[in-house]
Amino acid sequence: MAEGVAVKEAKELTVVKGVTCPFCGVTCDDLEVHVVDGKIKDVKNACVLGKDTFMHHLEGWATPRIKGKPATIDECIEAAAEILAKAKYPLIYGLDSTELNAQRKAIELAELIGANIDHTSSVCHAPSLQAVQTVGISSCTVGEVKNRADLIIFWGCNPAEAHPRHPSRYSVTAKGLFTPKGKKDRMVINVDVRPTPTTRMADAFIQVKPNSDYEVFSALELNRFTKFQCAPMRGHGNVVGMAQVLTWQTGYPFAVNMSRGYPRFNPGEYSVADLLAHREVDAALIVAGDAIGNFPAKMAEHLQSIPLIAIDPKESGTTKVATVVIPTAQAGIAAGGMAYRMDHIPLVMKKVVDSPYPSDREVLERILAKVSSMKNGGNGAPSPASKGRG
Amino acid sequence: MGSSLKIVGGEVYDPANGINGAVKEIYVQDGKIVEACREPSGVIDATNLVVMPGGVDIHTHIASSAVNAARGFRPEDHRHGLIAKKPGIRSGVGFTVPSTFATGYLYTKMGYTTVMEAANAPIGVRHTHEELIDTPILDKGLYILMGNNEFILKYLKAGEMEKVKRYVAWLIRSLKGYGIKLVNPGGVEQWKYGKDVEGLDDKVYYFDVTPRQILKALAWTNESLGLPHPIHLHANRLGIPNNYLTTLETMHALEGFRLHMAHIQFHSYGGENWGGFCSKAAEVAEYINTHPHITTDIGQVVFGDATTITADGPWQYRLYKLSKNKWYNQDVEVETGCGIVPYVYREKNYVNAIQWAIGLELFLLIQDPWRVSLSTDHPNGGAFIFYPWVIKLLMDKEFRSEMLKRVHKRVLSDTTLPNLDREYTLSEIAIITRAGPARALGLTRKGHLGVGADADITIYLKDSDREQMFEHPIYVLKDGVVVLREGELVGSRDGKLLFVVPPDVGEMDPEFKTEFENFYTIEYENFPIDAEDIPNREAIPAGASR
Amino acid sequence: MSERRFTLITGRTTKQGRSIHLGKEATEYLEEISTLQMNPKDVEALQLKDGEQVRLKTPYGSTVVKFKKGDIPQGLIFVAYGGFINSLVGPDTQATGMPNTKGIEVEVERYG
Known part of the structure; x- marks a missing residue:
């Protein structure tokens, strides 16, 4: 599934069509990427965020290093495996801006070393996931919105800036079966604590006080009167895919602990924020996500005090302080795979250019193999059964 | 164990080949x-043991966007x-x-080796394949x-049956x-408007077609494409009192076509409210007994937790x-919908007991x-791990009588169950759990032990407690x-995906x-899936157009 | 020096979403995530002048950012997602796993 369908238009220009954008949860799959001599020259159909994702994918690249000193990828993988094989209560985190098979490998690694595994949903949509576990949700795919919705309420979200093509592809100007006139067939309401660029596309704006959304509504009960649906505007990269594969392999969407050799779930205990705030983990592997750059200071502090491995195409707050930095090919651009849209629809991500670095999947596979042989080779690392806090 | 072996001394139940305990x-x-x-590089001594083909589940929900939503939404279930x-x-x-790995192991531990995932929105099929890849050991379709x-x-509204046929073939081919x-x-x-259809002749909004038209069109398409399995139908009015009338009407409407009625228990209810x-x-059994175009699975209710x-x-x-x-609830564009509600079936609840x-x-x-397959419509009537309990109920009249004392007392007065003396034989169990479903699916290499069959084999220890026997294969x-x-x-080990290659109809x-x-x-x-x-797959060719 | 309590809102912006691809050290990115937006009336009340900086303080820490006038209700301030607000956020998740990054009470004062 990795190779894009290339259409040669001229001797040196290759146009890859139907490319899926790896940036946000709108997961547009209609991009056309123009490649000349293995370099991306142009991107059609993408929003500014998507276009920049492709056009600047080479800027700010990370370099392989151990304790700040340049190293080879092989040395980095060896060093990473050593850290993880020795750890007693490790953390694997990030995993949003990567593809399904890399996520699979990260879960397998977590199982092998008895790690806690969590991803960026945890510090973003954890409360909404728990709300679904408590009362449920009445929702739909975005095509239902495109084809039928005559009333759209953007509540506490700002698609104009965070999900730029959501309005044109799915929700405002999109034309569908029962919405042939697009925006004219819809009433758009924006509810937020402040006006945003999204307010400008709304027919009405309702300003609410911060932290007062709770009393508002339940789409479940609104269904007594007409057909209401509610959908979280899930965000970054393939975070939905990570929740999907973690759920089918372990039963739980985030905050999973493998220290007993089987999955356990407890937000507030096994969630990344709490594990770090309580200074519990003794090593961390951060894949395709910037933990240090986004976490509250107290949490970042603990991460900097333990052996830290960063697997990422680009330099970030995390790579800057990591013990081991392993640069990789960016999923969706220089590595193929699969990603999920915000409404759980799976899509193929194509590889449009080559990278000198291996994919996240390959790096994780190699770490997994090394850790596995270290544990079986009896190098003194504790066996998985004796690990964890019990 | 090498690439060849023999199993000796076992009492073989292979009803598809007429072998009944020899x-x-x-x-x-x-x-x-x-x-x-x-x-042979290996020998299994099966003396005093029972040998059967591996089990085949014709109807289960083990992998899909919907099943995964249920997993994520029910952490309390997993413990x-x-x-x-x-x-x-x-x-x-x-x-x-x-979870997926657990599903593969649990079915295997029960002696099942082939299962059919029963409901997939086309746009989510890519997801289902990924889950099935992570569901070990079993062959799956x-x-x-x-x-x-x-x-x-x-297309139906426009009366374009050939387009329906081409579209169905395209869907099956594209999605495997x-x-x-x-x-x-x-x-x-x-x-999608908060409504439902009340019967076979209700019109669907905007499209102006009826359930009856949809049923007939897809039954006709299925036969003209020569697909190995009949259309697999969850009929209208599931779960609702008096739905047996719709069930009978549906089966009658499709006379002349093959039809698999899924989880028919949920469609055999009387009463005005x-x-x-x-x-x-x-009434439903009488119709099926006299109409060979029908196959069915039961959707047996098991007391305790279920996820619908x-x-x-x-x-x-x-x-x-x-x-x-x-x-x-998740409505899916162009195609379908999905709903999930946890449920507990209680012995003392009148409706549940009935x-x-x-x-x-x-x-x-x-x-x-x-023409009957064992199913609980997993996990709608209960979890598949209770199949052995259902087998015991079918094979052991005495056990049924014990259960009748426990459940709501009106089961005694309001159903024929207390008067039914039939006990399934081992051969009949082999039929409803492997040979029959394999035949209804058109899987010629499954459900039997004849030459050329896949060597999916389960060996049991004979036990008068049939639940024990079928719960713990040797x-x-x-x-x-x-x-x-x-x-x-x-x-x-990895199991295979079984997929049908429809004929080229344009x-x-x-x-x-x-x-x-x-x-x-x-x-x-x-949209199409390569x-x-x-990685592991087996194409099953369609047969001749009927 | 005047000092007032505000409610801090964080979120994504187009500039932040675009410039992040230039790298987390890129001037454009750092510029965007280190600029606070405030209602003009609040700016006046705090007697802030263009080019000045403000210090934001919570019980967990403090940070210094630039400010600009923005279309935002009085009493609220907005900063784009990024490293600058991390020191203001506490680690408590109330057992949800998510630190509270929206609607945080902060003290704002002119800096320097």
């Missing part, structure tokens, strides 16, 4: 049953079942909605939901599906209102075991390799791409 040697080479092999990692064995959790597909409704599934035809489209809720199992998961959105909304449990009795009545009243072989010995998993019209992209939200070219994306 002691017979079975030879296996390169994953297949063979006539004989000279120097009932924990599987720790071992070398070669992945960890997992779960009870009514187990999937049915594709088509009974509320707006392209089909549109096994068969056509219908769930509440017309009703799920109506649910919940107060008058009663069994109509006798179905594309039948309007029914799930009713169940949410009735049960006041949490509710998950549902339990109706399932057993149907098992015992339908005379031809070849050996399970998959493709000729021992995966379970002395009741313990001894290794895992390409889609050139304007279809535009229509597709007008109503869907993904590119037409990104066979290469599914």
